[in-house]
């Protein structure tokens with residue numbers, strides 16, 4: 601069932617668990633995540649970055665593939681198809697193509713402009729019954745070898761954006777996309793507590809889910825995080841399983857080169873990691 605993320609995240613916030621957003625890149629990724637959600641009776645969010653959208657030839661292709669797959673695989677758990685870190689123009693395109701949820705990342709704008717653009721998009725998503733994620737503060741990451749800790753979100757700015765009526769709010773609290781460096785300071789729970797306090801019952805979003813220790817994930821959920829994004833970890837397990845298959849020479853045995861065989865270990869590895877995350881986030885049997 602393709603739905604907006606609003607209701608599943610409000611339920612998660614009330615029930616003190618989180619729904620996983622797993623980013624997709626192709627058919628194998630999408631199928632693995634949908635089947636795992638169904639097997640575990642868990643709601644799920646399929647994340648699509650603008651780059652992955654382009655890779656899959658455009659948002660229309662992605663929306664058509666996801667809706668058809670939900671039908672053909674008899675997926676009955678709630679599924680949101682969500683644009684990840686969308687630009688203002690990208691958000692409009694994804695809405696037109698049939699996405700059920702949108703992230704507008706206006707974190708690089710001054711707060712006034714972030715508010716203005718987020719408001720314009722809320723008017724569109726509300727009219728269509730879609731969910732909207734906004735971002736305040738920035739998620740860190742590596743740029744030209746320089747490790748950024750990310751900009752910690754200001755609680756007042758978070759309140760201003762939350763009050764606009766967004767469905768979920770991503771706030772930078774020292775989280776980083778990709779793998780965490782050995783000297784990472786960890787999540788800033790004092791900042792998270794301030795943001796949680798300032799934004800009331802707003803489902804908060806934790807980006808950069810790859811590599812965050814389990815105890816920090818649980819503490820973040822206890823402080824209002826209701827959506828956790830995971831991307832790199834699926835890529836790493838897919839690559840490792842594929843490498844193992846090829847290094848064992850399996851592609852050279854019989855018809856082991858058939859893509860349906862060659863991609864199978866990576867597909868299974870994604871299923872395993874997604875299940876592990878659903879158990880950790882507490883979303884199993886919450887569909």
Ligand code: 13P
Pocket residue numbers: 623647684685776777778779806807808809810829830831832833
């Ligand atoms: P990771 O790649 O670090 O898991 O982050 C995913 C993410 O936050 C997508 O928005």
